[in-house]
Amino acid sequence: MWKTVLFLLFTLIVVPIATFYFDEPLNDLQGRALKTLIWVYGIAAALTFVVSSITDNYSQVDKLWSIIPVPYVWIIAHFSDYDQRIVLMAILVTIWAARLTYNFGRRGGYTLKFWEGEEDYRWSILRAKPEFQAKWRWILFNLLFISAYQMGLILLFTLPALKAMDSAEPLGTMDYFLALLFLALVLIEFIADQQQYDFQEGKHEAKREGQKLTAAQQIGFTHTGLWAYMRHPNYAAEQAIWIVFYFFSVTATGLWINWSIAGALLLVLLFKGSSDFSEGVSAEKYPLYKKYQEQVGRFLPIKGKFKG
Numbered sequence: 001m002w003k004t005v006l007f008l009l010f011t012l013i014v015v016p017i018a019t020f021y022f023d024e025p026l027n028d029l030q031g032r033a034l035k036t037l038i039w040v041y042g043i044a045a046a047l048t049f050v051v052s053s054i055t056d057n058y059s060q061v062d063k064l065w066s067i068i069p070v071p072y073v074w075i076i077a078h079f080s081d082y083d084q085r086i087v088l089m090a091i092l093v094t095i096w097a098a099r100l101t102y103n104f105g106r107r108g109g110y111t112l113k114f115w116e117g118e119e120d121y122r123w124s125i126l127r128a129k130p131e132f133q134a135k136w137r138w139i140l141f142n143l144l145f146i147s148a149y150q151m152g153l154i155l156l157f158t159l160p161a162l163k164a165m166d167s168a169e170p171l172g173t174m175d176y177f178l179a180l181l182f183l184a185l186v187l188i189e190f191i192a193d194q195q196q197y198d199f200q201e202g203k204h205e206a207k208r209e210g211q212k213l214t215a216a217q218q219i220g221f222t223h224t225g226l227w228a229y230m231r232h233p234n235y236a237a238e239q240a241i242w243i244v245f246y247f248f249s250v251t252a253t254g255l256w257i258n259w260s261i262a263g264a265l266l267l268v269l270l271f272k273g274s275s276d277f278s279e280g281v282s283a284e285k286y287p288l289y290k291k292y293q294e295q296v297g298r299f300l301p302i303k304g305k306f307k308g
Helices: 002-021 028-055 060-065 069-079 084-106 121-127 135-158 160-166 173-208 215-219 233-253 259-285 289-295
Strands: none
Touching: 028 060, 028 069, 028 135, 028 160, 060 084, 060 135, 069 084, 069 135, 069 160, 084 160, 084 173, 084 233, 121 135, 121 259, 135 160, 135 233, 135 259, 160 233, 160 259, 173 215, 173 233, 233 259, 259 289
């Protein structure tokens, strides 16, 4: 686990620096906008670390994951004097945020006491591992990975909007195409999350009511709908959303590869590691999960449909 954390922290530092080095430097306006964003990031990361340490609830970053990109992109829009392309990007991120925040909220992620709420089950599993039994190690992990790394990644994958400030070109056909693709991916993510929510809620309700589980519910994990063709359709859509967001910077500058690609690249790495961990837990919990892994692709429908 520590090797993975150190690798991710290494990439968080090296990838942005490397991509910055091989691209044009920021202009003065972009530099001032970035300084403001870094201040917001620093405050948010510090708050998540402090609040999670005090409350022993380590889903504080999860609560902000869908919220803080909105101020990031609108701060950039403000510095751009509300450039049309960047305003479009900010509106799209706001739509994405509203949907994801709703999905997290209905699962008990938010309460009136903002520091409470349901904690992601993976944090308790991680805390129970031998390498985190020493309290200082968990504190360090919380500081470096849960708070600093994840909050930094959120900032990075919104920065294509900052790169788009390089362009004076008006909105074009490609921008509208990307916007439609972005919305289509949000819809796919909504469908995947809804299917998972319906399956798990139905299973848990049947258990609470003492009812007999259906054959599908007895399998235990979500494997119907989009989940019959991809093991993580919601993760696939989430990664694709921010890759599409990056391409707004491509249409704005004409550069297929620019420094703002760092966030999308690092997000793909994070979801690879996150899905590895969650699948390890599922494989131990559900007897048919390894068969599911063999029959169904992780992020792409390349293997076929789950046959059970």
